[in-house]
Amino acid sequence: MEKKRNSRLVAAEIVFEWMEDQSFPDRKLAQLKADHAFVLEVVNGVVRNQNILRWLEQQWVSAPPRLFFKAVLHVGLYQLLFMDNVEQYAAINETVNAAKDYPGGTGAAKMINAVLRRAQREKAQILEALEKQPAHIRYSHPEFLMERWTKQYGEADAVALAQWNNEPPSTxxxxxxxxxxxxxxxxxxxxxxxxxxxxxxxxxxxxxxxxxxxxxxxxxxxxxxxxxxQDPATSVSVDLLAPRPGEAVLDACAAPGGKTAMMAGRMKGQGTLVAMDMHDDRIAVLKENQKRLDLDWIEIVKGDARKPEKTFGDRKFDAILLDVPCTNTGVLKRRADARWRIDQERIETITKLQNEILDACAALLKEKGRIVYSTCSLEAEENEDLVARWIAKNPGFRLVKTGKAFPPDSGTDGAFAALLRRK
The missing domain is CATH 3.30.70.1170 (Sun protein; domain 3)
Structure with missing residues (x-):
């Protein structure tokens, strides 16, 4: 019988890969067969609380350890500081053993053991000192994001949003x-x-x-x-689009297909509903959900929303749902790693892509047709500002209505949607 692997080592390996190349932890987590719930909580907790763990590491560790041992240390610190359901003795021993089991880990294991035992002794003082730190450390978000949200929503809502993001997501x-x-x-x-x-x-x-x-x-x-x-915030865009039986409807960035399925329900199997995505793995997810939900009447196609004419030619639609790629700042509770990939350069890159997709897909509308532009972002550049600029440049369209879900108020993921109609 194969020996069961140290779950702290498994968690540290996933964190290490994320630290090294920003690879998506959820892909590795989905492949786990043993201790899935525990490793999931530890990995997401370490990723989510990076600013807190770095803050403590910088105070207590004189020489920065090799990246793998930094991951192990963070795995141990997260358990001791934030997981009340874990036996502290086991947390320390198993985490130290995870370091020992790695090549060259003897010296690092001694350092990790000392730091973890200190964290065990001084937990109350650590948490008290943490409350006096700036918001971006206290709530473990990029300083860039906390400053943006404070300007856009005010300090109280910015803090409430950060706190929301740090709570475990519901299914x-x-x-x-x-x-x-x-x-x-x-x-x-x-x-x-x-x-x-x-x-x-x-x-x-x-x-x-x-x-x-x-x-x-x-x-x-x-x-x-x-x-x-499916989170209730997904209904914001579908409610605005209001697809009806008998219409020709396109979900242009469809995977994983929750909104497609919701629209299929509104259309009651009557009309044409096309779900498009450009990646084979996402197409596979669409087809899996189509089969499970018995929605054979939906047409699934592979295509690039920046160049939809290559897929559809002269084909036109009554209604288009355009759930564009975004910075995901409305779903940081569910995507713990996404907060660390957002900066001004990424926002500028993503808004350029969003504009390209909106320009291209709007051309597929019939006369008097309607399109809903939506994101799971809370950034004005991707939402209100982008739509206002696009309408100003496209006088053949008018803005009918917008909808927004702000997580601390709605109790849902964050979302923005705008209903645009061809004149």
Whole structure:
């Protein structure tokens, strides 16, 4: 029988890869077979709390350790400072062993052991000192972002947003009401020992919050396509677009397909609904969800939203949902690593791409057709400012309405959407 690997070592290896090349931790985490919940919490916690862990490391470690041992140290510190459900003795011993098991780790293990034992002794003083640090350290966000949000939303909302981002994300299901009655679905969940909470954002769509620790694939109705895993903020753009039965509708940046499925429900299987994406792995996800949800009438195509004419030629649509790539500042609770990839250069690069996609896809609209531009960002450059500039340059369109979800207020992910109509 193969020996079970040290879960702290597994976590440190994933953190190390992220530190080294900014690789997405979620891809490695998805491949885990053992101790998934524990490693997931540790990795996401270390990534999320980088400013706090660096702040402490800089005070206590005289010579910066090799990158792998920095990852191990952070894994240990996160457990001791933020995981009350972990036995401290085990946290220290197993983390130190993770360093010892790595080539050249003997000396580093001694340093890590000393730092972790000090953190164990001085936890109360550390947390007290942390409360006196600047907001970007205290809430572990880039200083750049905290300053932007303070200017845009005010200090209180900026802090509330950072605190929201640091809470564990909930798993939320959207009920496929064309497949199952919502009350019947709730009954089935309760029969399986799962007590869901109705999300207050529910309206046309029913959203249920799962208790923590419930595996989605084991939820009743998964194979039958009774639900999608989907945050209520995704309904902001679909509500604005309001696709109707009989229309020709395009979801231009469709994967993973939650909004596509929501639109399919509104259209009741009547008309044309096309889901497009440009990457093979994302196309595969679309097809998997299409099959599970029994939505064979949806057309899935591979194409680049910057050059949709190559895919569609002269084909036109009544309505287009354009959920463009963005900086993801509205979903930092779910994507712990994304906060560290945002700077002014990235915002400028992404807004250029967003403009290109909007220019290209707007040309696919029929006369009087409508397009919803949406992001999961909270940055004005990607949202209100971009739409205002685009409308000023495109007099053939008018801005009808906008919608926005600000996480601390809405209790959802962040989202922005603007309904534009061809004159």
């Amino acid at each position: 939320i299901l959207r009920v496929e009401q064309n497949a199952v009655d919502a009350a019947e679905f709730v009954d089935r969940l309760r029969e399986a020992g799962i007590e869901p909470l109705m999300h207050p954002y529910s309206d046309k769509e029913i959203f249920l919050v799962l208790p923590r620790g419930v595996a989605v694939r084991k939820v009743p109705g998964y194979d039958e396509g009774w639900f999608t895993v």
